[in-house]
Amino acid sequence: MTTSALIMIILTQGTVIAATIYFFRKVLKTPDKSEPDSYSDNDPV
Amino acid sequence: MSNTTESWGSRVGLILAMAGNAVGLGNFLRFPVQAVQNGGGTFIIPYLVSFLLMGIPLLWVEWAMGRFGGRYGDHSTPFILDNMTKKRFWKYFGVFGIFTNMGVMAYYTYIESWTLTYTLKSLKGDFLGMDLDGLDSFFNNYVDLGSGINFPVWALLAFLITLSINVYILSRGLSAGIEKVAKIAMPLLIGFGAFLAIMSWTTGSTGRCADCSTYIGLNYLWQPDFSTLANPKIWLAAAGQIFFTLSVGMGTIHCYSSYLKQKDDIALNAMSAGWMNGFVEIVLGSAVVIPIAVGYLGLDWVVENAGFMMAFKTMPFLFDQWGSVLSVIAGVAWFGLLFFAGITSSLAMGTPWMGFVQDEFNWSKNKSALILGFAILAMGLPTIFFFEKGVFDEYDYWTGTVSLVIFALAEVILFAWVFGMDKGWKEITDGADMRVPRFYRPIIKYITPLFIGIIFLTSLFKPLNGELSDWSSAFSSWVNGNGWPWANDSIINQVFHINTGVHWVQDGILTNMFYIDMSRFFLLACFFGLVAMVKVASNKRKKTA
Numbered sequence: 001m002t003t004s005a006l007i008m009i010i011l012t013q014g015t016v017i018a019a020t021i022y023f024f025r026k027v028l029k030t031p032d033k034s035e036p037d038s039y040s041d042n043d044p045v
Numbered sequence: 046m047s048n049t050t051e052s053w054g055s056r057v058g059l060i061l062a063m064a065g066n067a068v069g070l071g072n073f074l075r076f077p078v079q080a081v082q083n084g085g086g087t088f089i090i091p092y093l094v095s096f097l098l099m100g101i102p103l104l105w106v107e108w109a110m111g112r113f114g115g116r117y118g119d120h121s122t123p124f125i126l127d128n129m130t131k132k133r134f135w136k137y138f139g140v141f142g143i144f145t146n147m148g149v150m151a152y153y154t155y156i157e158s159w160t161l162t163y164t165l166k167s168l169k170g171d172f173l174g175m176d177l178d179g180l181d182s183f184f185n186n187y188v189d190l191g192s193g194i195n196f197p198v199w200a201l202l203a204f205l206i207t208l209s210i211n212v213y214i215l216s217r218g219l220s221a222g223i224e225k226v227a228k229i230a231m232p233l234l235i236g237f238g239a240f241l242a243i244m245s246w247t248t249g250s251t252g253r254c255a256d257c258s259t260y261i262g263l264n265y266l267w268q269p270d271f272s273t274l275a276n277p278k279i280w281l282a283a284a285g286q287i288f289f290t291l292s293v294g295m296g297t298i299h300c301y302s303s304y305l306k307q308k309d310d311i312a313l314n315a316m317s318a319g320w321m322n323g324f325v326e327i328v329l330g331s332a333v334v335i336p337i338a339v340g341y342l343g344l345d346w347v348v349e350n351a352g353f354m355m356a357f358k359t360m361p362f363l364f365d366q367w368g369s370v371l372s373v374i375a376g377v378a379w380f381g382l383l384f385f386a387g388i389t390s391s392l393a394m395g396t397p398w399m400g401f402v403q404d405e406f407n408w409s410k411n412k413s414a415l416i417l418g419f420a421i422l423a424m425g426l427p428t429i430f431f432f433e434k435g436v437f438d439e440y441d442y443w444t445g446t447v448s449l450v451i452f453a454l455a456e457v458i459l460f461a462w463v464f465g466m467d468k469g470w471k472e473i474t475d476g477a478d479m480r481v482p483r484f485y486r487p488i489i490k491y492i493t494p495l496f497i498g499i500i501f502l503t504s505l506f507k508p509l510n511g512e513l514s515d516w517s518s519a520f521s522s523w524v525n526g527n528g529w530p531w532a533n534d535s536i537i538n539q540v541f542h543i544n545t546g547v548h549w550v551q552d553g554i555l556t557n558m559f560y561i562d563m564s565r566f567f568l569l570a571c572f573f574g575l576v577a578m579v580k581v582a583s584n585k586r587k588k589t590a
Contacts, residue, residue, distance in 0.1 A: 001260050005267040008086035012093075012267075013328050020324040023317040023479075027060060030313070030478045038305040040220060041054040 051120075052304055054220035056314070062227040063301055063318035064325075065389025067292045068234065070156060070356075072326040072386060076286060077335045078351050080266055083282045084273035089327070091274070091283035095496070096323065099284060102485060102493040103293040103453060104319050106460045108311040109472035111302030120303040120400030122296040123579045126456070129464045136583065138459075140575045141452035142296020143401055146394035147417075147575075148444025148568060149295075150211075151424035152437050153394065157387035158200065158207035160380045162187070163357060167376025172361035173369055180358050188432060195432045204429065208418055211388065215395045216414035219304060223392050230385035237378035237385075238329035244367070244375065245336045251366070254343040262339030262347070266331055277503075278512055284500055289445075290326055291319060294453030297393040300400050312477035325386075333379070337363050356383065395421075405582035424571060427564055434560035443568055447536060450504065454497045461490045507535035 001009075032042055053059040080088040114125030122142025126135040166172060175183065184190075189197035214222040250258040273279050288294060302311060334355055338347045341363050350359070356379075364375040398417050402408045408416070428437040460469050466486060474481050508519035509530040523529045531538035538544055542558065549559040 001264040002268055004269055005086055005264045008089065008269050009263065009267045012086075012089050015093075016320065016323050016327045020317075020320040023313065023320050024060070026479065027056060027313060027317050030310070032056075033308055033310075033476070036306070038053060038309045039055050039059075040052045041058075 051219045054224050058220065058224040058228055059301065059305075060314055060318050060321070061231045062224050062389070062393070063298065063314070064321040065227040065231050065234075065386075066297050066301065066393035067290060067318065067322035067390075068231075068325045068386050069153075069290075069292070069390040070160075070353075070383055070386055071286075071289055072322070072330040073238075073333060073383065074353050074356050076290065076326045076330045077266060077333075078353070079282055079286050080331065081335060081348075081351055083279045084270050084276075085265060086267040086269035087271055087273050088279065088283060089267075091280045092286060095280070095284040095287040096319075098488060098492050099496045100287045100291050100293070101316070101319060102489045103457065104291060104298065104315040105312060105473045105481070105485070106457055106469070106489060106493075107293060107298035108302045108315045109469065110456065110460060111299035112305045112307065112309075112311055113472050114299065115303035115305060116307055118404065120300055120404055121397045122299050122452075122456075123401065124404070124582075125299050125303065126459060127583075129459060132463070133583075135459060135463075136579055137576055138452070138455045139296075140572065140579055141448050141455075142299060143397045144572045144575050145295050145444050145448040145452065146297060146397050147420060147424060147571065148440055148448070150391050150394040151421050152428040152440045152445075153387065154208050154211060154391050154421060155200075155204050155425055155428055155437075157384060157391055158203035159187070159357060160383040160387055161207055162199070162203045163361075164377055164380040164384055167361065167364075167373060167380055170369065170373055172376060173365060173372060175361065175365065177359065177362050180362055184354070184357050188429075190433060193433065195430055197429065201429060204425065205422075207388075208421060208425070211391050211395060211421075212414045212418035214388075214392055215399055215417065216411045218410055219396075223396065226392065227389055230389050234382045234385040234389075235325065235329070237382035238325060238333070240378050241337075241375060241382075242329050242332035244371075245332045245340070248337070248340050251340050253341055253366075256344045257340055257342070259336040259340035261344055262336030263332075265339060265344060265347075266335050276512070281500060281503055284496060288449060288453070288500070290322060292390065292393070294449035294451075294456070295394070296397045296452070300397045301393065303400065308476045310476050310478040312473060312481050313479040316479065334360070341366050401578075401582075405578075405585065424567075427567065431560045431564070434557045436560055436564045439561050439564045440568070442534075442539065443565070447504070450497065450501050454494065454501055457489070457494050457497060461494065466490050505536045507532040 032039075035042075035044065053062075110125055110129070114120070114128055117124075117128050119125050119128060121139070123136040123139030126139040127133070129135070172180070187197060188200050189195040214226055216222070217225075245259050246263075248259045250260070292298065305311065335347060335351065338351075338355060338359060342359075360379055361372075361376055364372045364379070367375060395414070395417055399410070399413045402413045402416070403410070428440055466489065469489070470486055506529070508515045509532050515530075519530050531543050533544055545558070547558065547562075548556050549562070550556065
């Protein structure tokens with residue numbers, strides 16, 4: 001592979017992987033809102 | 046308006062379902078082909094700019110519109126749009142948000158059924174030792190090509206099975222059906238894609254020809270050619286890809302989001318689902334078809350043959366080069382991931398109809414899903430029987446391409462200019478679990494509508510070839526009274542058959558144009574059938590108000 005193609009692939013894929021992980025991790029780390037919220041799995045039984 | 050008890054089970058489930066809605070066959074088949082045809086590595090620059098200026102704003106707009114509509118008990122676009130303005134005609138624009146999905150689902154489920162058949166065939170090892178000609182004739186026999194009117198018995202049966210699976214899952218509802226499938230399908234899809242990507246990255250040179258190397262394939266995809274950045278055709282192709290990959294302009298995002306409460310986040314959810322789709326497309330989608338094909342067939346072959354059909358007519362042959370065990374595993378992974386990508390999208394396409402008839406006519410989930418199944422069957426059969434006559438492509442053009450752009454343009458104008466950016470911005474930021482950059486406010490108001498408007502106008506008036514120089518020579522030709530040189534795929538040429546004229550019968554035989562025009566009338570009839578249903582629903586609402 002040429003250097004420019006390699007730089008392109010690393011920069012682009014690195015950015016996309018970092019953004020995907022960052023936003024998904026933020027979703028997982030954010031505490032649930034108080035009930036009643038939109039999601040039924042965390043409803044009090 | 047409904048008193049639905051439907052809800053999402055979990056936030057992760059919603060994001061996976063929303064990402065599954067966006068991730069489709071195009072992530073693996075359309076994106077790499079678009080990239081190699083539009084500047085290779087440079088394509089990613091207009092692609093990412095389009096994502097930031099059009100994709101993300103549209104995601105936020107659609108999520109916000111959906112949650113806003115849900116507050117009034119509406120889960121489909123006709124009445125979501127109706128709630129946003131006093132002008133009553135907007136609800137008829139909202140019909141696009143049901144029609145587009147049904148039209149696309151009709152032919153998409155057919156492709157999905159191919160992937161199901163090919164997964165089972167791969168598992169049985171039926172493709173082992175088959176060469177490219179063998180795969181070509183297998184596919185042609187499977188869809189019964191070459192007989193004029195197509196009657197593919199096995200493909201028809203697979204279509205019915207696939208449609209039944211969709212109907213069953215839809216009848217189970219949001220959390221017990223769609224969300225459950227997304228939670229299983231998305232991780233499997235990413236796992237299968239990662240396996241194939243690793244195989245591609247580690248294969249390297251195969252020695253089958255001078256340039257047979259997956260690295261040459263990757264290089265071909267990612268080598269930037271910055272001179273192409275000045276070409277508007279590349280920008281339009283990138284913007285178009287963003288449109289289709291994110292499933293914006295369809296009405297599915299509104300529907301999924303309409304089951305959220307006002308205090309719950311949409312901004313972070315939209316970003317997470319959007320980037321997840323980007324990951325599947327840019328990281329996994331770019332690693333499979335083109336590099337592996339270059340690895341075994343060489344660059345010249347790929348340049349000549351790159352296209353959608355490679356998925357079925359080429360990939361099993363390439364996997365066969367890895368030995369029988371890996372070939373079976375790779376075949377199942379490849380067609381399995383395409384099936385999962387397909388079904389998570391087709392399920393999303395069914396939900397606007399489900400939401401609409403449950404809200405407006407109080408139909409049960411089973412009844413709604415079953416009637417949808419019959420409607421999709423009726424709409425899908427012409428694409429199967431008249432596949433060779435161009436009906437399949439015709440559906441794709443009008444419902445899978447033109448309708449999306451029209452609806453997205455209408456909704457962003459409604460959101461930013463009619464509903465107003467003050468209320469709109471509040472809708473986006475309410476309950477947000479991230480800071481939404483303020484510069485997106487003017488982007489949503491000015492840049493995004495302009496972006497989509499340019500895409501629409503250029504599609505409407507596209508001159509032959511569509512290069513920048515072709516636009517200027519087209520204007521000169523028009524000013525000099527020599528007419529406009531229409532591209533065959535420009536919307537105006539498609540509507541009026543300007544380049545070809547209307548010929549329904551030639552030498553006593555019905556032409557392809559006859560079948561194409563009939564399919565258009567059929568789609569129009571379906572559209573107006575939905576308009577009539579919206580009108581009936583609207584009258585019902587007035588009576589109960």
